[in-house]
Amino acid sequence: MTEHWVVVGAGSGGCVAAARLTEDSSHKVTLIEAGPDLREGSVPPAIDGSDFLAAAEEPGRTYVELSATRVAGTSARTYQRGRGVGGSSTINAMLALRGDELQYEQWGWTDTEAAWSAMQLPEEVAEPAELGVVDRALLAASPAAEQVKLNRRNGKRVTSAEAYLWPLAGARNLSLRPDTAVDRVLFEDRKAIGVQLANGESVAADRVVIAAGAIHTPTILLRSAIANPGIGQGLQDHPSAPFTLSFRDGVDQLADGLVAGSILQLGDLQVLPMNHLGRATPGMGLLLLALMRPCGITGSVTLAGSDPAAEPVVKFALLRDGRDLGVLRKGVALVRELLNEAAFDEIVEDVYIDGWGTKLEELGDDVQIDRWLLAVSGDYVHASSSCAMGRVVDDRGVVLGYEGIYVCDASVFPSIPWVNTHLPTTMLAERLTSMWRVDSSRSSSG
Numbered sequence: 001m002t003e004h005w006v007v008v009g010a011g012s013g014g015c016v017a018a019a020r021l022t023e024d025s026s027h028k029v030t031l032i033e034a035g036p037d038l039r040e041g042s043v044p045p046a047i048d049g050s051d052f053l054a055a056a057e058e059p060g061r062t063y064v065e066l067s068a069t070r071v072a073g074t075s076a077r078t079y080q081r082g083r084g085v086g087g088s089s090t091i092n093a094m095l096a097l098r099g100d101e102l103q104y105e106q107w108g109w110t111d112t113e114a115a116w117s118a119m120q121l122p123e124e125v126a127e128p129a130e131l132g133v134v135d136r137a138l139l140a141a142s143p144a145a146e147q148v149k150l151n152r153r154n155g156k157r158v159t160s161a162e163a164y165l166w167p168l169a170g171a172r173n174l175s176l177r178p179d180t181a182v183d184r185v186l187f188e189d190r191k192a193i194g195v196q197l198a199n200g201e202s203v204a205a206d207r208v209v210i211a212a213g214a215i216h217t218p219t220i221l222l223r224s225a226i227a228n229p230g231i232g233q234g235l236q237d238h239p240s241a242p243f244t245l246s247f248r249d250g251v252d253q254l255a256d257g258l259v260a261g262s263i264l265q266l267g268d269l270q271v272l273p274m275n276h277l278g279r280a281t282p283g284m285g286l287l288l289l290a291l292m293r294p295c296g297i298t299g300s301v302t303l304a305g306s307d308p309a310a311e312p313v314v315k316f317a318l319l320r321d322g323r324d325l326g327v328l329r330k331g332v333a334l335v336r337e338l339l340n341e342a343a344f345d346e347i348v349e350d351v352y353i354d355g356w357g358t359k360l361e362e363l364g365d366d367v368q369i370d371r372w373l374l375a376v377s378g379d380y381v382h383a384s385s386s387c388a389m390g391r392v393v394d395d396r397g398v399v400l401g402y403e404g405i406y407v408c409d410a411s412v413f414p415s416i417p418w419v420n421t422h423l424p425t426t427m428l429a430e431r432l433t434s435m436w437r438v439d440s441s442r443s444s445s446g
């Protein structure tokens with residue numbers, strides 16, 4: 001008997017879910033994505049290329065109305081999420097990091113090895129000639145800095161769509177509906193029976209997978225009136241602090257080349273070099289300091305109204321916990337040490353710490369540093385844990401107290417991964433779908 005699965009959202013989690021479910025010929029899979037398609041042979045050059053800042057400027061590929069408060073008391077600013085087939089994998093910086101197995105063990109995930117080996121995303125380091133000025137300075141300044149693997153093949157981005165959906169082109173049991181937003185899940189008692197689209201149309205299903213990402217998955221569950229106060233709560237990101245570098249005259253900068261090809265990971269901190277800030281800001285680069293193991297208070301996603309087109313109210317509660325502030329403060333000292341190294345001194349004229357021309361050297365004692373961090377701290381575009389396992393879904397991704405409804409994206413991490421979130425989300429989706437396949441084969445043989 002054919003089982004119809006509807007998967008909502010074609011991002012890092014949704015592409016894996018749709019592909020793995022389609023591999024079972026007893027399934028019919030409909031993948032519904034709010035944004036535009038991404039087809040082999042017609043990928044915009046900005047998405048294919050090395051400059052992720054340009055990728056995010058592709059029309060229709062981000063949620064331009066979406067904003068978020070990072071630190072309580074500061075104003076909401078644009079928050080980037082990928083939109084369209086491939087989701088955030090079409091606009092991300094391609095850094096391919098797996099994280100710390102210790103964290104996954106703490107969550108009781110004993111099957112990560114199989115999930116990593118199933119993963120279809122290629123990884124490669126950049127050619128030395130591609131590395132930009134800040135990459136080269138970071139690699140020279142710290143023996144702990146290293147070139148990072150990127151989700152690319154022969155210098156071209158490989159999105160989750162390319163890795164998981166393109167090989168299925170022509171599969172008769174998969175249909176893709178781009179440019180189609182889902183409003184809510186439909187239930188009979190507490191069993192999912194389909195979804196209602198934003199245009200009012202209903203799509204019937206035996207099982208529904210929500211994979212709309214850590215910002216939009218909670219909005220769909222909230223509009224579906226699922227009775228669980230945990231939906232949208234627990235939202236996390238990695239707090240970050242920017243150090244804008246203004247280059248000395250004559251520094252040779254590729255203003256549309258690879259943005260980041262290396263990384264420095266020290267304890268709970270990460271320093272990401274950015275070789276340029278896009279064509280509109282020549283002569284500038286960045287060191288972005290990020291706290292990868294925040295221990296603090298978490299934020300929320302709540303509905304701004306019942307209109308499915310309205311973006312939610314997103315509040316991260318970054319740095320509300322003094323311990324997080326303390327670690328980031330140590331990171332400021334680390335960045336200062338790096339910038340004092342000859343490799344940076346050769347290329348950097350000035351370092352700015354805000355948009356008003358304040359220089360790093362003006363930052364004094366710990367009180368001043370804390371005040372600055374609370375004013376300027378941003379996110380790391382790694383929204384997570386807004387429908388966390390244990391609170392909203394069980395360890396198979398099934399929404400607690402309901403039947404036939406699953407979540408498969410970065411919203412279900414029990415807490416934020418201690419690393420950049422694309423590979424962990426892909427691994428998570430491989431894990432969940434392998435469990436569902438076992439469930440399906442049991443129910444069809446039983």
Ligand SMILES: Cc1cc2nc3c(=O)[nH]c(=O)nc-3n(C[C@H](O)[C@H](O)[C@H](O)COP(=O)(O)OP(=O)(O)OC[C@H]3O[C@@H](n4cnc5c(N)ncnc54)[C@H](O)[C@@H]3O)c2cc1C
Nearest residue numbers: 009011012013034087088092093094095182213410420422
């Ligand atoms: C600019 C940027 C840079 C990043 N850089 C890195 C990096 O270098 N390395 C790394 O590891 N991570 C990086 N990340 C994070 C990583 O890409 C994400 O954590 C990951 O892709 C999230 O996957 P997801 O499946 O949860 O959501 P997404 O990939 O965001 O997919 C969600 C999908 O659901 C769709 N959707 C939303 N609402 C609806 C609806 N109502 N109906 C239908 N569809 C809907 C969206 O359009 C989207 O396509 C970056 C993210 C961004 C934005």
